[in-house]
Amino acid sequence: MGLSEREQRLLDEMERSLYATDADLVSKLSRPATFSPRRIIGGLAVSVIGISLLIVAVMLQFALFGVVGFLVMLTGLILASSNSGVAKAPSVAASTGKSAPKATKKEFNRSFFEDRWDKRQGQ
Structure with missing residues (x-):
């Protein structure tokens, strides 16, 4: 069962705020798996x-x-x-949330689950 438009917007807003506020999470999610x-x-x-x-x-x-x-x-x-890769961490300015949340989200690699979600939603 898919999410309603309101639920989708709320989920996107929560995700953007999480990326903007949690620098440790951003650095972990942005590292490629090696x-x-x-x-x-x-x-x-x-x-x-x-x-x-x-x-x-x-x-x-x-x-x-x-x-x-x-x-x-x-x-x-x-x-x-x-995961044994020691990848270079993203810059501190990008992970502190000083720029717009949408701009910081574009810097990260898309995950497997994001791709599957987009396919499910028909995007």
């Missing part, structure tokens, strides 16, 4: 070790060992999927 092959391979290797520990724990019927294996597996997956 993934390191080394980090992905390392994380997957840790995940495989965790799965192995989990299987061994099931074979030995030792629950505490299984919990440790699960935590190791989870840590590996988080490591493999985490």
